[in-house]
Amino acid sequence: MLSTSDNQELTRVGPGTLMGNLMREYWMPAIRSDELPAPDCPPLRVRLLGEDLIGYRATSGAVGLMQNSCPHRGASMFFGRNEEEGLRCVYHGWKFDLTGACVDMPSEPAESNFKNKVRARAYPTQERKGIIWAYMGPREMPPPLPDIEANLLCEGPHQISILHRPCNWMQGLEGEMDTVHAALLHFGAVKFEDTKPGTFAHYHYRQRDAKFVTVETDFGMANGAYRPAEADSYYWRVTQILFPFYHMLPGGELGEGIRIGAYVPVDDYNHFQWEIGVFKPNGDPMGARDGTRAAPVTGGQSRDTVWVPNTTDWLGRFNIDQQMWNDYMIDREAQKNWVSFTGIRGIRQQDMAMTESMGLVMDRTREHLGTTDAFIIRVRRKLLANARALRDQGVVPYQVDHPEVYRQRSGEAVLPREQDWWDAYIAMRERFNKEPALAVTATA
Numbered sequence: 001m002l003s004t005s006d007n008q009e010l011t012r013v014g015p016g017t018l019m020g021n022l023m024r025e026y027w028m029p030a031i032r033s034d035e036l037p038a039p040d041c042p043p044l045r046v047r048l049l050g051e052d053l054i055g056y057r058a059t060s061g062a063v064g065l066m067q068n069s070c071p072h073r074g075a076s077m078f079f080g081r082n083e084e085e086g087l088r089c090v091y092h093g094w095k096f097d098l099t100g101a102c103v104d105m106p107s108e109p110a111e112s113n114f115k116n117k118v119r120a121r122a123y124p125t126q127e128r129k130g131i132i133w134a135y136m137g138p139r140e141m142p143p144p145l146p147d148i149e150a151n152l153l154c155e156g157p158h159q160i161s162i163l164h165r166p167c168n169w170m171q172g173l174e175g176e177m178d179t180v181h182a183a184l185l186h187f188g189a190v191k192f193e194d195t196k197p198g199t200f201a202h203y204h205y206r207q208r209d210a211k212f213v214t215v216e217t218d219f220g221m222a223n224g225a226y227r228p229a230e231a232d233s234y235y236w237r238v239t240q241i242l243f244p245f246y247h248m249l250p251g252g253e254l255g256e257g258i259r260i261g262a263y264v265p266v267d268d269y270n271h272f273q274w275e276i277g278v279f280k281p282n283g284d285p286m287g288a289r290d291g292t293r294a295a296p297v298t299g300g301q302s303r304d305t306v307w308v309p310n311t312t313d314w315l316g317r318f319n320i321d322q323q324m325w326n327d328y329m330i331d332r333e334a335q336k337n338w339v340s341f342t343g344i345r346g347i348r349q350q351d352m353a354m355t356e357s358m359g360l361v362m363d364r365t366r367e368h369l370g371t372t373d374a375f376i377i378r379v380r381r382k383l384l385a386n387a388r389a390l391r392d393q394g395v396v397p398y399q400v401d402h403p404e405v406y407r408q409r410s411g412e413a414v415l416p417r418e419q420d421w422w423d424a425y426i427a428m429r430e431r432f433n434k435e436p437a438l439a440v441t442a443t444a
Contacts, residue, residue: 163305187205207227329344
């Protein structure tokens, strides 16, 4: 468990908070490109790290991200005119460019130079392969974008999925670290005898509990969960947490899938769950072989998800029909009759029910962690240590200036019992880092 103060420091992300300051050292996925579909299109409300911002695509196609409140009298810039390479407040006509500089002030006398003294808070953006990234940190020259392979290769809304989760970001991320829950929450109704011998699913459901080995790395933390396979082998599920909030899902052959997820804080009580990956026409991720993998991986084309139309509200983007207020449409008959272990439709919706029912911010002083929670414990400690090192010694996390550390893949593998799983992973990573696709796009 965590102390009350540690729990607050881990979960709060607003300006000036311990974790908020750490997050601001990194580039963050902020907007899907198709949310700003054309130059001079309507602005977009964007809340990120507890800040209310307005995103807009200027006449040139570049993306601006500025404070919501006009520096004049505080009116919302959401109602502004997106025109001629800037956003103009309709209250008194003050206009701001992409950098936040005031470039026109028609309410002031022509001889006034007051506009030269006024700036709005604006953040740098970069757009790459369907994602608009934001940098909210202190540097005048931002660090490089992370070499996230999925974002170097994937493009289009069908490969980039975003889901609004009404709870603290850490609850979502911890759900990904807890890979043992998949055999129960998601697939507790799967019968071992229905699985094909020799497949990942066969080993996964034959023994639902697992043992874990965690390794601290230059990108964050890696974790291997293993179960007996044959007499001379183990079945491994490998996953990573790439700081500050990325995760890699184990689903399919180790090293063959190209996908990543992120739990991006909207504020202390909401986050966006991003999933980016190369998917097959049927919605399965690359590297996932029908009938062999232990668990499917959701993506932008999830067959179990029913999206509701976006609204212009701060929390009106990327919501689905299953929510806390309707009990995630739980089907008690399906649960009772073992059609489903939970009675809740959809993998992500099952995760939502668990992590959101903990409360907006879970009180971790009341939890009782077991042996399978070692990965969660270590990631929490490392995040807090990194944030305190930044605050106390000015130590910037290693990943910020080393984009290459994000070149990772996860997955499942059957390995000889005498083989070290981390050595096998490093060998696999060296192979895929030499692939032409990544070698070319890493410099894009």
